[in-house]
Amino acid sequence: MAAWQADLFMRNQLLAGYVNELSQAGAAEDVKSAFELRIKIGAVREMLAIWENWRKENGVYPDLIEEA
DSSP states (O other): OHHHHHHHHIIIIIIHHHHHHHHHHHHTTOHHHHHHHHHHHHHHHHHHHHHHHHHHHTTSSTTOOOOO
């Protein structure tokens, strides 16, 4: 359960928050913030992909539906 809760937290708090901030930065034409947020989003997505692979290899919620 803890692995699932941590995964959801990272998706709903970190990733969704960064995506929302990126949308706002784009609307405000804040190029510097948008650049930094794209890096953060990429890092979180990469970390989630690594975590997903670990979960599947170790049978920890292997069928958890991932973000499209």
